[in-house]
Amino acid sequence: MQKTELTINRKKRSIEADPRTTLLDALRHHLDLTGTKKGCDHGQCGACTVLGNGRRINSCLTLACMHDGDEITTIEGLGTPDDLSPLQAAFVRHDGYQCGYCTPGQICSATAMLQEVAEGWPSNVTEDVEVAPPLSREEIAERMSGNICRCSAYPNIVKAILEAAEADQ
Amino acid sequence: MTNKFEMNDPVADLKLDRMKQGLVGSPMDRPDGKMKVSGQATYAHEWDVPGRVYGFLVRSRHPRARVTGINRDAVMQMPGILGVYDDKRLLRNPAQGMADEAPVQGTEEVFYLGQPIALVVAETFEQARHGAEALEVSYTTLDDGVFDPETANIADDDRGRKALDQGDIETAMAQAEFSLDETYRTPGHNSAAMEPHCSIAEWDGDQLTLRGSYQMLKFNRNELADSLGIDPANVRILSPYIGGGFGSKLGIAPEAVSAAIAAKDLGRPVCVTLARQQVFDMVMRRSETRQRVRLACDQSGKLTAIGHEALVSNLPGETFSEPVVQATHFLYGGATRRLGIDVARVNRMCAGSVRGPGEAVGMQALENAMDELAERAGIDPVEFRKRNIPEEHPEKGIPYSTRKLHEALDEGAKRFGWEKRSAEPAKVREGEWLIGTGMATAARVNMLQESQARVTLTAEGKAVVETDMTDIGTGTYAILTQISGDMLGLPPENVETRLGDTDFPPASGSGGSFGASSSGSAVFLACEDIRKQIAEKLQADEADLDLENGEVNAGDQTHKLSDLLNGKPMTGEGHVVPGKTGEAVSQGTYGAFFVEVAVNSTTGETRVRRMQGTFDAGRILNEKTATSQCYGGMVWGIGIALTEELMFDNRDGHIANRDLAEYHVPVNLDVPDIEVHLLKERDPWASPIQSKGIGELSICGAAAAITNAMYNATGIRFRDYPATLDKVISGMAD
Numbered sequence: 001m002q003k004t005e006l007t008i009n010r011k012k013r014s015i016e017a018d019p020r021t022t023l024l025d026a027l028r029h030h031l032d033l034t035g036t037k038k039g040c041d042h043g044q045c046g047a048c049t050v051l052g053n054g055r056r057i058n059s060c061l062t063l064a065c066m067h068d069g070d071e072i073t074t075i076e077g078l079g080t081p082d083d084l085s086p087l088q089a090a091f092v093r094h095d096g097y098q099c100g101y102c103t104p105g106q107i108c109s110a111t112a113m114l115q116e117v118a119e120g121w122p123s124n125v126t127e128d129v130e131v132a133p134p135l136s137r138e139e140i141a142e143r144m145s146g147n148i149c150r151c152s153a154y155p156n157i158v159k160a161i162l163e164a165a166e167a168d169q
Numbered sequence: 170m171t172n173k174f175e176m177n178d179p180v181a182d183l184k185l186d187r188m189k190q191g192l193v194g195s196p197m198d199r200p201d202g203k204m205k206v207s208g209q210a211t212y213a214h215e216w217d218v219p220g221r222v223y224g225f226l227v228r229s230r231h232p233r234a235r236v237t238g239i240n241r242d243a244v245m246q247m248p249g250i251l252g253v254y255d256d257k258r259l260l261r262n263p264a265q266g267m268a269d270e271a272p273v274q275g276t277e278e279v280f281y282l283g284q285p286i287a288l289v290v291a292e293t294f295e296q297a298r299h300g301a302e303a304l305e306v307s308y309t310t311l312d313d314g315v316f317d318p319e320t321a322n323i324a325d326d327d328r329g330r331k332a333l334d335q336g337d338i339e340t341a342m343a344q345a346e347f348s349l350d351e352t353y354r355t356p357g358h359n360s361a362a363m364e365p366h367c368s369i370a371e372w373d374g375d376q377l378t379l380r381g382s383y384q385m386l387k388f389n390r391n392e393l394a395d396s397l398g399i400d401p402a403n404v405r406i407l408s409p410y411i412g413g414g415f416g417s418k419l420g421i422a423p424e425a426v427s428a429a430i431a432a433k434d435l436g437r438p439v440c441v442t443l444a445r446q447q448v449f450d451m452v453m454r455r456s457e458t459r460q461r462v463r464l465a466c467d468q469s470g471k472l473t474a475i476g477h478e479a480l481v482s483n484l485p486g487e488t489f490s491e492p493v494v495q496a497t498h499f500l501y502g503g504a505t506r507r508l509g510i511d512v513a514r515v516n517r518m519c520a521g522s523v524r525g526p527g528e529a530v531g532m533q534a535l536e537n538a539m540d541e542l543a544e545r546a547g548i549d550p551v552e553f554r555k556r557n558i559p560e561e562h563p564e565k566g567i568p569y570s571t572r573k574l575h576e577a578l579d580e581g582a583k584r585f586g587w588e589k590r591s592a593e594p595a596k597v598r599e600g601e602w603l604i605g606t607g608m609a610t611a612a613r614v615n616m617l618q619e620s621q622a623r624v625t626l627t628a629e630g631k632a633v634v635e636t637d638m639t640d641i642g643t644g645t646y647a648i649l650t651q652i653s654g655d656m657l658g659l660p661p662e663n664v665e666t667r668l669g670d671t672d673f674p675p676a677s678g679s680g681g682s683f684g685a686s687s688s689g690s691a692v693f694l695a696c697e698d699i700r701k702q703i704a705e706k707l708q709a710d711e712a713d714l715d716l717e718n719g720e721v722n723a724g725d726q727t728h729k730l731s732d733l734l735n736g737k738p739m740t741g742e743g744h745v746v747p748g749k750t751g752e753a754v755s756q757g758t759y760g761a762f763f764v765e766v767a768v769n770s771t772t773g774e775t776r777v778r779r780m781q782g783t784f785d786a787g788r789i790l791n792e793k794t795a796t797s798q799c800y801g802g803m804v805w806g807i808g809i810a811l812t813e814e815l816m817f818d819n820r821d822g823h824i825a826n827r828d829l830a831e832y833h834v835p836v837n838l839d840v841p842d843i844e845v846h847l848l849k850e851r852d853p854w855a856s857p858i859q860s861k862g863i864g865e866l867s868i869c870g871a872a873a874a875i876t877n878a879m880y881n882a883t884g885i886r887f888r889d890y891p892a893t894l895d896k897v898i899s900g901m902a903d
């Protein structure tokens with residue numbers, strides 16, 4: 001058993017778990033935070049995306065015990081049904097989901113992605129890496145391509161993100 | 170009393186169009202949306218069931234074998250292990266959709282590599298997974314495995330399924346002005362719903378509660394009970410949220426039965442979730458197909474003959490065969506017709522329904538062939554299709570119900586700007602990109618299924634809708650809320666729709682695109698039942714009632730619903746049963762796809778630049794969720810055109826690409842901003858609410874529109890799917 005202390009959604013939490021426990025399973029099995037989803041357990045789908053110290057990570061690809069002292073934000077930390085974050089609300093308005101299973105991962109990923117763009121990180125489709133990347137449809141689609149949606153809500157996911165980002169400006 | 174309705178005659182009364190609340194058809198947000206975007210929706214794995222332990226399935230490493238033993242004792246010594254189960258009731262593969270009984274069971278004989286043969290249960294997930302990996306299984310291998318469908322011997326009763334031989338096709342082909350005889354191949358596909366299958370089984374004495382991820386609960390309950398050898402009355406299944414289905418969760422699956430067996434033995438709740446690789450191994454595949462398409466037409470482009478013969482496969486003992494030629498029976502004219510399906514028995518994982526079974530791949534080949542014959546006849550592909558829309562069903566001679574195929578083709582062409590296209594292939598170039606456009610017809614059969622629902626008007630004047638119907642992402646919560654809100658004159662916040670519980674009245678379930686019309690009709694009928702009771706109270710005619718915003722108006726009297734109820738709730742029950750309209754007319758849904766692609770002449774990459782779909786599916790119940798369904802189908806079309814392919818190793822039938830890194834579903838950047846246009850229609854033959862299915866229509870032909878556009882871009886015909894880079898490059902070299 002391995003003891004790990006982390007800050008999750010601004011609260012100190014501690015778990016004692018098998019050292020093989022992934023951060024994802026720690027959330028789902030030990031911390032009662034089932035908003036983060038498991039689609040593949042292999043870093044291939046993005047359903048498990050959370051924010052680790054502000055950056056998006058695949059929580060299935062990392063062990064919980066490697067995050068001692070880290071700040072983790074999950075979908076539960078971004079908003080609640082009565083107090084949705086602007087991105088969450090935009091996903092509802094634009095039907096940026098269908099079954100909803102990939103959705104927490106999409107929203108966590110988009111939250112961090114907008115920050116990456118704001119910080120000027122280029123992507124694979126950025127034409128001019130010398131200047132601040134535009135928040136175009138193509139940029140969003142490229143930067144969100146690590147989050148699979150088998151229901152294929154992609155057109156609406158992009159619209160929701162664009163709207164939330166524009167409202168923010 | 171239940172308001173039961175049998176669909177024997179067209180329903181000309183467009184009652185929903187007269188309702189004042191104005192919800193049906195509108196792009197209302199999903200009532201379940203806030204729960205989903207905030208991570209509060211409870212999918213199967215996520216129920217808080219105290220004391221639960223974890224199970225992990227063990228798969229066979231051989232395709233054909235007898236299991237002679239397992240080293241249970243060694244694994245039982247490992248930390249945390251609670252039990253190892255190789256019970257004979259374990260399922261070989263999931264039940265087929267609507268089977269209503271157990272599928273093939275047993276752990277002694279292995280029929281495919283990846284078949285579940287044991288379950289290891291432990292205190293934690295990590296321990297169970299470790300135990301399952303450590304379990305040693307001894308086998309006697311059998312050498313009678315058959316792995317390649319194209320070389321398999323086919324038994325007589327597996328030949329010519331759904332066959333039709335009308336006229337003499339050889340003669341018709343020989344006499345035709347223009348003809349085509351080509352063979353198309355589509356590989357196996359995986360549904361790849363984002364939520365892997367999961368079940369938590371919990372017993373209370375003889376009562377089993379299963380929290381699972383299932384599409385058709387009334388059938389699943391019987392399948393589970395039959396698998397376990399218990400009374401269905403002792404089984405309750407809960408599936409309020411399902412992380413995608415697409416056919417993969419139609420029938421009870423191995424994880425559910427194994428969890429129930431272990432939970433009974435241990436006296437503790439057991440949670441079994443499939444790993445993604447196990448979903449690929451043991452759930453359901455869409456069969457690969459080999460399709461021979463023959464088309465003949467006269468000088469004017471009128472089809473004189475259609476041949477569509479397919480080879481598909483399945484495991485021994487499975488009744489399902491991919492209904493490849495389903496739409497070919499009714500879509501186009503041509504007096505001479507030969508259709509049929511042969512089924513090869515192979516030791517590959519089970520084949521079953523995957524989104525749009527039949528048409529998804531059948532229309533793909535047919536619409537490629539139509540494109541090619543149109544070119545040979547020198548006729549524009551849109552015009553060629555319009556010339557071949559038959560007056561009546563070409564085999565049965567019955568009329569069609571409503572059918573806006575002509576309009577869909579015209580409207581789609583206009584919106585897309587089809588007239589600007591260069592018909593000659595490989596003529597438009599932008600740097601190293603070759604640009605092309607293509608189109609295809611969309612078509613899918615339409616069905617209504619038996620469905621029941623209960624609606625209760627509470628004393629406060631709010632509605633509670635209850636049915637064991639499921640919402641697999643399709644929008645059921647939304648549309649049932651809209652239908653009952655309109656019928657009872659309530660804003661959506663005053664309607665609560667409860668789904669996915671076998672304690673509620675049994676519905677059709679989600680499958681075959683019949684869920685919305687069937688369950689929606691049951692809710693409509695239940696509300697009609699309530700309206701009749703209200704009318705009776707007011708001594709008015711139900712048809713004269715106006716209900717809006719919690720008030721009822723009949724002639725010169727107006728009452729608040731809550732006043733009228735006077736503290737007593739009112740319950741209505743609805744029950745719809747399919748009837749004669751299913752046979753009297755040919756019911757289908759229709760549409761048209763238009764696509765622009767860019768194909769890179771150096772790398773062979775294909776980018777879908779524009780994709781547009783125009784669809785006719787009767788009354789649209791919610792414009793927003795219906796549009797999302799159409800996006801889904803069209804994006805699946807991109808996948809099956811360009812990237813999706815289960816790669817079976819013909820030495821032992823195993824899947825070489827059994828995860829999401831190797832089986833390529835479309836990702837965000839693969840998908841352009843798709844345009845969907847829904848035609849206004851009411852089909853009085855289809856259902857009491859004049860709606861038809863839409864969840865699958867938008868995949869049926871979509872892939873062909875893409876490869877037809879790739880032909881226009883490059884001059885290469887793609888008949889061997891998916892049209893991957895290597896095939897583009899080698900086509901360009903020829």
Ligand code: FES
Pocket residue numbers: 037038039040041042043044045046047048049058059060061
């Ligand atoms: S579950 Fe982590 S990437 Fe799929």
Ligand code: FES
Pocket residue numbers: 096097098099100101102103148149150151152153363412413642
């Ligand atoms: S909403 Fe179902 S997978 Fe994205």
